[in-house]
Amino acid sequence: MNAKQKKMLIRIIVTAILLIVFNFLPLQGVYRFLAYVIPYWIIGNDIIKKAINGIKNLRPFDESLLMAVATSSAIALALYQQAHGQAGDYTEAVAVMLFYQVGELFQNIAVGKSRKNITKLMDIRPDYANIEKDGKNEKVNPEQVEIGSIIIVAPGERVPLDGIIEEGNSSLNIAALTGESVPKSVKAGDEIISGSINLRGLLKIKTTKNFESSTVSKILELVENASSRKSKSESFISRFAKIYTPVVVISAFVLAVFPPLFRIIFTSSPALWSEWIYRALTFLVISCPCALVISIPLSFFAGIGGASHAGILIKGSNYLETLSKVKTIVFDKTGTLTEGVFKVNAVHHNKINEEQIIEYTALAESASTHPIALSLKNAYKKEIDRTRISNIQELSGYGVIAKIDDLQIIAGSEKLMEKYGIEPIKCRSCGTIIHVAINGEYAGHIVISDVIKKNSAEALHRLKKLDIKNTIMLTGDMEKSAQKTAESLGIDRYYSELLPDDKVRKVEELIDGKNIVAFVGDGINDAPVISRADIGIAMGGIGTDAAIEAADIVLMDDDPLKISTAIKISKKCLKIVRQNIIFAIGIKLVCLVLGAVGIANMWLAVFADVGVMIICILNSLRTLFTGGKD
Amino acid sequence: MKKSYKIEVDCANCANLMEEAARKTQGIQNVCVNFMMQKMEVEFCENADEKNVMKEVLKNCKKVEEDCEIFL
Numbered sequence: 001m002n003a004k005q006k007k008m009l010i011r012i013i014v015t016a017i018l019l020i021v022f023n024f025l026p027l028q029g030v031y032r033f034l035a036y037v038i039p040y041w042i043i044g045n046d047i048i049k050k051a052i053n054g055i056k057n058l059r060p061f062d063e064s065l066l067m068a069v070a071t072s073s074a075i076a077l078a079l080y081q082q083a084h085g086q087a088g089d090y091t092e093a094v095a096v097m098l099f100y101q102v103g104e105l106f107q108n109i110a111v112g113k114s115r116k117n118i119t120k121l122m123d124i125r126p127d128y129a130n131i132e133k134d135g136k137n138e139k140v141n142p143e144q145v146e147i148g149s150i151i152i153v154a155p156g157e158r159v160p161l162d163g164i165i166e167e168g169n170s171s172l173n174i175a176a177l178t179g180e181s182v183p184k185s186v187k188a189g190d191e192i193i194s195g196s197i198n199l200r201g202l203l204k205i206k207t208t209k210n211f212e213s214s215t216v217s218k219i220l221e222l223v224e225n226a227s228s229r230k231s232k233s234e235s236f237i238s239r240f241a242k243i244y245t246p247v248v249v250i251s252a253f254v255l256a257v258f259p260p261l262f263r264i265i266f267t268s269s270p271a272l273w274s275e276w277i278y279r280a281l282t283f284l285v286i287s288c289p290c291a292l293v294i295s296i297p298l299s300f301f302a303g304i305g306g307a308s309h310a311g312i313l314i315k316g317s318n319y320l321e322t323l324s325k326v327k328t329i330v331f332d333k334t335g336t337l338t339e340g341v342f343k344v345n346a347v348h349h350n351k352i353n354e355e356q357i358i359e360y361t362a363l364a365e366s367a368s369t370h371p372i373a374l375s376l377k378n379a380y381k382k383e384i385d386r387t388r389i390s391n392i393q394e395l396s397g398y399g400v401i402a403k404i405d406d407l408q409i410i411a412g413s414e415k416l417m418e419k420y421g422i423e424p425i426k427c428r429s430c431g432t433i434i435h436v437a438i439n440g441e442y443a444g445h446i447v448i449s450d451v452i453k454k455n456s457a458e459a460l461h462r463l464k465k466l467d468i469k470n471t472i473m474l475t476g477d478m479e480k481s482a483q484k485t486a487e488s489l490g491i492d493r494y495y496s497e498l499l500p501d502d503k504v505r506k507v508e509e510l511i512d513g514k515n516i517v518a519f520v521g522d523g524i525n526d527a528p529v530i531s532r533a534d535i536g537i538a539m540g541g542i543g544t545d546a547a548i549e550a551a552d553i554v555l556m557d558d559d560p561l562k563i564s565t566a567i568k569i570s571k572k573c574l575k576i577v578r579q580n581i582i583f584a585i586g587i588k589l590v591c592l593v594l595g596a597v598g599i600a601n602m603w604l605a606v607f608a609d610v611g612v613m614i615i616c617i618l619n620s621l622r623t624l625f626t627g628g629k630d
Numbered sequence: 631m632k633k634s635y636k637i638e639v640d641c642a643n644c645a646n647l648m649e650e651a652a653r654k655t656q657g658i659q660n661v662c663v664n665f666m667m668q669k670m671e672v673e674f675c676e677n678a679d680e681k682n683v684m685k686e687v688l689k690n691c692k693k694v695e696e697d698c699e700i701f702l
Contacts, residue, residue: 004640004697050696057694063643108640115666224667238646294642301666 001109008105015043015098019091033079036090044071044097063288066249070284071097074602077274077281096285096606103610107294110617114298118305118624124176124195124216126160142211153203162194162214167204173197177219178557179311195219218548222313226304229316233577237296241289248287248592255596256280275598282595285605291584295616296577302623303573311556312566319552322535324570326518329468329563330507332529333475333485334371335522336539337560338450342375342432349425350444357444361436364402364409367392370525372432375448397476397499399434410437413497417442431481449481457489459560464490466567472510474503474529503529520563522547537563573623580616587612633680635670637663638699648698651690657683670700 001009018039027035047064054062074093082088128139130152137152142160145151150166153159159172171183174196183199186192192205195216211217256279260271300317307314314320334340347354362380365373366389377384391403398419399412410420417424417435422442424435431449435442460471473494475482482496495506507529510517519526519533522540527550530536538547540558548554555562591608594600600608639645645665652661652670657678662671672687674680681702688700 053694053696111641115668119667224664224669225671290641290643297642297666 002112005105005108008101008108011042012098012101012105015039015094018042019094019098023091029082032088033075033082033090036075036094040071040075040090040094040097043094043101044068047097047100048072063245063290066245066284066287067097067100070281070602073277073281077277081274092602096602099606099610100285103606103613106610106614107290107617110614111294111298114302114617114621114624118302124158125220126158126194126216129160130154130157142214145207145211147207147210149207151205151207153198153205155198155200155202157198159192159194159196159198159203159205160214160216161205161207161211162209163192163205163207165190165192165203166206168201170201170203171199173199177215177311179309179562180557180559219308219313222315222548222554223304223308226314226316229318231300231317231321233321233574233581234296234300234317237289237292237581241293244289245287248283251592252280252283252287255283278602279595279598282600282602282605283592285602286588286591286595286609288609289584289588291609291613291616292581294613295580295584295620298617299573299577299580299620299623302621303569306624307566307569310562310565310569312562312569313548313554313556314566314570315552315554319535320570320573322516323518323553323567324574325516326535326567327468328470328472328510328515328517329463330472330474330510330517330519330533331491332503332519332521332526333473333477333482334450335558336520337456337473337485337489338452340371340450340522342371342448342450344375344379344446345431345449346447348427348445348447349442351441352438352443357436357446360404360407360409360438361411361434361446363389363404364392364400364411368394368400371450372434372448376434376446408439410440411435428480432477452485452488453558453560455559455561459564460489460491462561462564463567466564466571468567474498474506476500500525500528504532507533520560522558537566569623576619576623580619583619584612584616631674631676631678631680633672633674635672635684636701637668637670638701639663639665639668639695640697641665644695644698647694648691651694652687655683655687655690658687661687 022035048068050064051062051068054065071093074096075090078088078090078093126142129142129145130137131140131145132150132152145161151161151163155170165186165188167188169185169187171185172192174184175181176197177193177195192203194214256277260273260276263269264271300320303320304314304317331337344358347357350357358376358379362376363384365376366384366386388405389402393401395401395412395416398416399410401408401410403409410416410422411434414424414435417437420437420440422437422440424442425445427433427445427447431447433445433447435445437443463471470493471491473482473486473491475494475496476498477496479496482494486494498506503526507517507519511534516534518535518537519529520537520539521530522538527546530538530550535553536551537553537555538551539555553566555566587608591600591605595605637648639648642665645663649661649663652658652663652672657675659673659675661673664671672684674683684700684702688702691698691700
């Protein structure tokens with residue numbers, strides 16, 4: 001509890017004691033009134049001040065104003081009743097104010113606590129960096145460390161900046177970044193990402209980025225700003241609150257004035273003014289929509305916090321909401337469902353020897369960073385001699401043409417061969433087939449295949465259980481290897497041999513307004529598709545700026561199981577939001593009806609208000625505990 | 631020019647009021663108050679004098695919500 005909250009607690013206790021004491025004192029007449037004004041002022045002075053402030057700022061439906069009007073009118077009513085020989089009840093007005101303040105205090109503490117919990121969960125901010133200066137370590141602010149400086153990270157410390165290890169081996173805890181609990185071992189020469197925790201040895205790191213562009217800052221910025229993108233439920237609630245409060249206030253006025261007038265004019269029975277005014281005041285007490293206004297954003301915030309703890313970055317409440325409604329998930333194959341690590345498996349129908357074909361193709365593809373090119377480079381094993389290569393022409397989605405040692409090499413898909421009038425020999429094995437032609441003559445093909453990730457099948461199984469109706473795989477690969485992967489994973493539909501633009505077109509076809517489509521890719525070459533889908537999910541977000549930029553949701557590691565975890569979190573979060581909306585509005589409506597017919601008094605009204613709020617806040621915190629465990 | 635300030639405000643609605651009040655201040659392009667993070671992202675107009683503008687912002691915020699705080 002902070003100082004402000006402690007002060008409030010003291011006010012609450014003092015008021016409660018005074019109320020009990022006054023209850024036993026035989027106070028009469030004006031003394032009774034004056035006595036009760038003391039606790040009323042103690043507990044309610046700030047509300048009354050705020051109410052006056054609200055009038056000054058032309059905010060007539062301020063909740064403080066409602067409380068002030070309701071309670072002060074109740075006191076006035078009691079005074080009036082007392083003057084007419086009835087027993088005026090001052091306790092009620094003071095008690096209502098008291099409970100209102102108890103509710104506010106509780107809300108304050110609960111929100112503050114949960115905010116701290118969530119931010120602690122997300123807090124991967126390093127406090128300092130160690131710089132070696134004259135043989136001594138000096139602690140400095142990470143923001144002041146320049147690129148290329150050497151920093152030292154001792155065991156147990158958080159890596160403050162991205163860089164490359166100069167000296168030392170260790171294992172890193174990257175749980176805060178990816179949710180992955182298995183430590184990652186690193187050695188000199190390896191890249192190291194800020195936000196991870198050094199577990200064992202002393203590391204000397206040469207920084208490659210400044211603090212602002214380091215991974216840790218980017219992640220923090222993303223998560224911290226996530227709650228400023230409002231979801232539909234949140235905007236619904238703020239619109240609802242804007243309408244709801246005036247409606248209740250006007251009904252309160254109607255309730256206070258019309259029934260008594262009706263009684264006088266048509267039934268000629270006594271008006272019972274005080275009775276109806278009392279009911280109207282009860283209305284005012286119920287009118288505060290704070291349970292909704294606070295608990296809905298809190299649920300989303302907790303959902304985003306819980307997700308980030310599980311290594312899932314969600315860029316806004318709106319995406320969390322959309323994700324929960326996804327019915328179709330489109331997967332990119334390479335790097336998403338498969339490891340994206342290719343291996344040269346075989347060379348078929350070769351006219352020259354195997355090594356030579358691989359050598360030519362590897363050289364031709366040497367300028368590309370595509371996983372296939374890398375696999376060729378690995379199969380070649382020797383250093384690439386760039387002086388032998390000239391006239392490289394990359395045809396995206398088809399292959400490459402280059403001149404090597406005065407030989408024209410065409411390497412790529414069947415379509416590419418046909419384009420140049422070369423008859424390719426079809427291959428029966430699965431995988432990516434690279435046909436090679438030397439000087440316009442067919443020279444054989446290389447079979448490269450990819451391995452399916454070990455969690456892919458399980459991930460798809462779980463998605464089906466989460467009511468995902470369609471799973472679709474898009475790939476640039478050959479029909480045969482696509483079919484094999486789709487069958488072994490249990491994917492509903494697949495489209496093969498697609499060029500990058502075809503993927504965008506396919507996703508556009510699937511989006512028809514009603515059907516919410518998520519696309520999962522590794523973010524390397526499918527950024528356009530990621531940004532086109534209703535929800536773009538990028539995998540293996542660490543280090544790839546393009547993925548973080550384009551995606552709405554970033555999975556920090558490349559485990560496909562995280563997709564189902566993310567959807568589970570979103571569904572639970574939305575369920576809690578709906579529960580809170582229905583519960584809070586329902587209880588309020590019931591109380592309003594009970595108040596109108598005179599069954600509910602102010603006590604019940606304030607209990608309904610405070611109680612609903614407390615339950616809603618506690619309910620929204622449940623969102624926090626979905627991530628991580630499965 | 632963008633800057634971020636730490637704030638202290640007790641309720642979500644008060645945070646919205648602060649945002650509105652701050653946005654109406656002269657020299658401010660846009661303001662976004664993040665209640666959950668207790669942060670205020672301010673975008674200043676060009677050539678605006680940050681310090682004086684922020685003093686105004688604080689004054690305007692205090693007017694609508696007495697016990698809020700912006701750490702300048």
